[in-house]
Amino acid sequence: MADVFQIRLEPHGGSFSCAADQTVLDAAIAAGYWLPHSCRAGTCNSCHLTLDAGTVRNAEPAPEGADAVPEGECRTCQAFPLGDLVLHAPTVPQAPGQRVVTAGARVLEVERPSADVAIVRLQVPAASGFRFQAGQYADVLLKDGARRSYSLANVPNEDGLLEWHVRRMDGGRFSPHAYDKLKARDLLRIQGPYGTFVLHDSPAPIVLLASGTGYAPIASLLQTHAEAIAQRGAVLYWGGRQWSDLYAIDSVPAWEARFPGVRLVPVLSEPGADWQGRTGFVHAAVLQDLPDLSGHAVYACGNPLMIDAARAAFTTQGGLPPGHFYCDAFITSKP
Numbered sequence: 001m002a003d004v005f006q007i008r009l010e011p012h013g014g015s016f017s018c019a020a021d022q023t024v025l026d027a028a029i030a031a032g033y034w035l036p037h038s039c040r041a042g043t044c045n046s047c048h049l050t051l052d053a054g055t056v057r058n059a060e061p062a063p064e065g066a067d068a069v070p071e072g073e074c075r076t077c078q079a080f081p082l083g084d085l086v087l088h089a090p091t092v093p094q095a096p097g098q099r100v101v102t103a104g105a106r107v108l109e110v111e112r113p114s115a116d117v118a119i120v121r122l123q124v125p126a127a128s129g130f131r132f133q134a135g136q137y138a139d140v141l142l143k144d145g146a147r148r149s150y151s152l153a154n155v156p157n158e159d160g161l162l163e164w165h166v167r168r169m170d171g172g173r174f175s176p177h178a179y180d181k182l183k184a185r186d187l188l189r190i191q192g193p194y195g196t197f198v199l200h201d202s203p204a205p206i207v208l209l210a211s212g213t214g215y216a217p218i219a220s221l222l223q224t225h226a227e228a229i230a231q232r233g234a235v236l237y238w239g240g241r242q243w244s245d246l247y248a249i250d251s252v253p254a255w256e257a258r259f260p261g262v263r264l265v266p267v268l269s270e271p272g273a274d275w276q277g278r279t280g281f282v283h284a285a286v287l288q289d290l291p292d293l294s295g296h297a298v299y300a301c302g303n304p305l306m307i308d309a310a311r312a313a314f315t316t317q318g319g320l321p322p323g324h325f326y327c328d329a330f331i332t333s334k335p
């Protein structure tokens with residue numbers, strides 16, 4: 001039996017047990033403390049916390065492309081305790097009763113709205129206890145133990161209904177299978193929910209930023225918190241190479257009619273000759289329209305390069321407080 005240590009969260013004051021062979025993040029979530037995290041693979045840096053006392057062992061080998069963990073910090077998704085710990089955790093979202101569940105999921109339907117996006121609708125047994133919050137994601141577990149993460153695009157519900165928007169990546173393990181072969185009645189093994197890309201209470205107007213299937217969790221946030229988002233005022237900048245990449249838009253007016261109070265700005269990086277709308281990098285379009293972001297909250301999701309560029313530009317040129325930039329980067333196992 002592995003040793004078990006106590007981890008205390010300051011200034012929150014909560015504490016939980018963590019076995020020596022368990023990551024700090026897994027133990028925290030199991031105890032109902034949803035410490036900030038995103039990729040859970042050691043590369044997105046969302047889960048770093050300051051280590052006030054104690055020492056940890058980091059998973060080896062270090063994930064490919066991971067930054068070194070700065071002195072005095074703990075990358076909670078990769079850290080195993082070597083004794084009792086005290087972590088400085090300024091925000092500790094708690095979701096009472098929410099737990100990570102592993103369940104069989106039956107495919108109900110696969111829609112293919114574009115040449116490389118599959119909308120996969122699934123059902124887990126309601127009795128499995130799988131419950132999620134808007135903006136979270138679930139993993140599909142592959143036979144050899146590998147896993148892939150997909151944001152949940154629908155409204156949280158009691159019926160076990162889940163929706164993924166999967167972009168097909170050539171040569172990938174799961175996404176080509178999802179696009180080319182997955183069909184109604186197929187069975188998948190999934191685990192979740194995970195992630196902390198949820199709507200945070202604030203009166204600040206919102207900038208939503210998506211590239212490609214980064215629209216998925218934003219669709220869930222928009223449908224689930226329609227009233228609160230409309231009251232704050234929001235604009236969605238959705239970037240793709242071509243119009244067909246924005247697979248959930250028939251026309252801008254039709255989309256805006258579905259989400260009153262939210263403006264939509266499509267931004268294409270490789271548009272056809274007939275495109276009259278915005279072009280270039282999606283995050284650059286935000287700064288052209290809103291050079292002062294100091295009073296905003298930004299929710300960004302999709303391509304990790306877009307997320308990094310947006311965070312850097314918004315917090316430096318745009319004056320956005322770093323704590324008001326919320327994101328989920330769709331990090332792949334191989335860049």
Ligand SMILES: Cc1cc2nc3c(=O)[nH]c(=O)nc-3n(C[C@H](O)[C@H](O)[C@H](O)COP(=O)(O)OP(=O)(O)OC[C@H]3O[C@@H](n4cnc5c(N)ncnc54)[C@H](O)[C@@H]3O)c2cc1C
Pocket residue numbers: 038039137148149150151152164165166167168169170171172173174175176195213214216328329330331332333334335
């Ligand atoms: C929190 C989170 C949420 C996500 N949500 C979504 C979502 O909602 N929708 C979505 O579409 N994606 C999402 N992703 C990304 C998703 O998890 C997968 O990474 C993505 O679908 C690719 O998986 P795959 O198995 O198809 O490809 P992988 O097998 O992971 O391969 C990825 C790419 O690397 C290349 N590759 C693989 N092995 C090698 C190698 N040895 N050498 C060189 N190249 C190689 C492949 O050709 C492919 O292009 C999310 C990721 C995270 C972390």
